[in-house]
Amino acid sequence: MRPGRLLAATLIALAAALLAPVAPVEATIVTTRHNLSAAGPGTVKAASEAEICVFCHAPHNAGPSTPLWNRRATGITYTLYSSSTTKAGIGQPTGASLLCLSCHDGTVALGEVLSRAASIPMAGGTLGMPAGTSRLGTDLSDDHPVSFAYNAALVSARGELVSPATLTGAVKLDRSGQMQCTSCHDPHNDLYGKFLVMANTASALCQTCHVKNLWTGSDHRNSTATWTGTGTDPWPHTTPTTVATNACENCHRPHSAPGRKWLVNAAAEEANCYPCHNGNVAARNIQAEFAKASVHPVATTTGVHDPAEATLVPAGTRHVECVDCHNPHATKAGAGTAGALIGVRGVDIGGAAVATATTEYQICFRCHGDTQTAVATTRQVLHTNIRATFQTTNFSFHPVAGPRNNLSVPSLIAPWTTSSTMKCTDCHNNNTGPGAGGAGPNGPHGSTNVRLLERTYVTTDPAAYSVGNYALCFKCHSSTSIMGNASFTEHSLHINSQRTPCNTCHDPHGVGGGTANNRFLINFNTVVVKPNGAGLLRWESRPAPAKGRCYLLCHTKDHNPLGY
Helix, strand or coil: CCCHHHHHHHHHHHHHHCCCCCCCCCCHHHHHHCCCCCCCCCCCEECCCCCCCHHCCCCCCCCCCCCCCCCCCCCCCCCCCCCCCCCCCCCCHHHHHHHHHHHHHCCCCCCCCCCCCCCCCCCHHCCCCCCCHHHHHCCCCCCEEEECCCCCHHHHHHHCCCCCHHHHHCCCCCCEECHHHHEECCCCCCCCCCCEEEHHHHCCCHCCCCCCHHHHHHHHCCCCEEECCCCCCCCCCCCCCHHHHHHHHHHHHCCCCCEEEHHHCCCHHHHCCCCCCEEECCCCCHHHHHHCEEECCCHHHHHHHHCCCCCCCCCCCCCCHHHHHCCCCCCCCCCCCCCCCCCCCCCCCCEEEEECCHHHHHHHHHHHHHHHHHCCCCCCCCCCCCHCCCCCCCCCCCCCCCCCCCCCCCCCCCCCCCCCCCHHHHHECCCHHHHHHCCCCCCCEEEECCCHCCCCCCCCCCCCCCCCCHHHHHHEEEEHHHHCCCCCCCCCHHHCCCCCCHHHECCCEEEECHHHHHHHCCCCCCCCCCCCCCCCCCECCCCCCCEEEEEEEEEEEEEEEEEE
């Protein structure tokens, strides 16, 4: 090359070097807590050692592990992460993860390196990793699993994981295709905090591998709600300040998670929801609802619920947690299965499991269907299978699974018609929620009324009549029509004069099977209604204009029969 050209090339190269962006100082180990030399910035450091790299690497006499590792393997058998939903073949730590643990499990002195005959003294006499979030210990069951093959077979078996072929950016697998500590952490660079390979704002790091179904539209991804500053900090181990920027870490923590299975923030399932749903982040205080007299008993069991458990809950194993009704990766503000209940499994009216419920009652039928065992009222036609009472082939049912088959209901209040369908939560709901005219949260979390009823429904017989005593019924049925005998000529006599509650004659869900005599939800309370002197007990439905006649003994009155 001619001298002039050589000089020009040199000047161009020098200019390029001068103009090149300077790597931030955080991109070197010098200013991080992994600088364990005496000049290091952290509280854990050597007493006088000036070298930095020596604590991990040695150019000569290093261990057999890449890269020129200057520490011995711990030789420990670790307790590994395990859950019913993991599909990875998690083994004892290998590769880079095993090297990280030679400090972070706390069992080997920090100054114990292979290249020195004696251990490097640490300031303050520190030996192993001090107690704290950096010391993982030998029980890794509360930490994100490592040292497993992340391949196409795992993605196919587990689902909701990205293809390993896409992990070519900041998050990488090791040379053997395994997920290791170094997939998420760069030990030389603390630019993003916690030595992460990229910022985890809005769980961007988590979502490099995990792609949860329906997550994109969920409130836990999109909500800008923040903590009011009242009560307990909902995000004690993170720095983001909104639901959306915490994202996965609203509920999960990757290391030292109290809820070991699925790495959740609390061992008690509902305690993962309460920090935000106590009125200090989310708009409504759901936690307070569970202090009411009648609740879905989420606090009764801990560690019983399992995402892999059967959709059809076996008899005798009923339990409930928030996630039985709400999918935290999908839920969003709104009513019905299009919002708060989206992405939840259920049981259809035929008793078959469905992966994603399309109606509210399908979610309820998981527990309140074939495995319902307790009955509130002993009846002539006795049933414990709640699902069976709503069959549209029954002679009588409230129209939850389909429109009613009785086209004469003069008491209905608009907009209800005989073609309407209803939800379980039209009756079972918060007594101070919007359905009851209140400002409380919607949903059957808790109520001051028995059986999680939204409004008062007196079942004690006898009971003095008032509109308030049967407020639940009169939400849809006109009290004026009922007490005016528009649908039954003796309603007023029975309810007002004889103080008979609706529940004595009517079964509020429906009558499973039954006969034509069980039309109009007729299914007597046999504690109150007895066989008559002839031993007969029935309502006999007859064609209009006569409504029917009774054969029974009620309130000392023998009906043998009495026609209406």
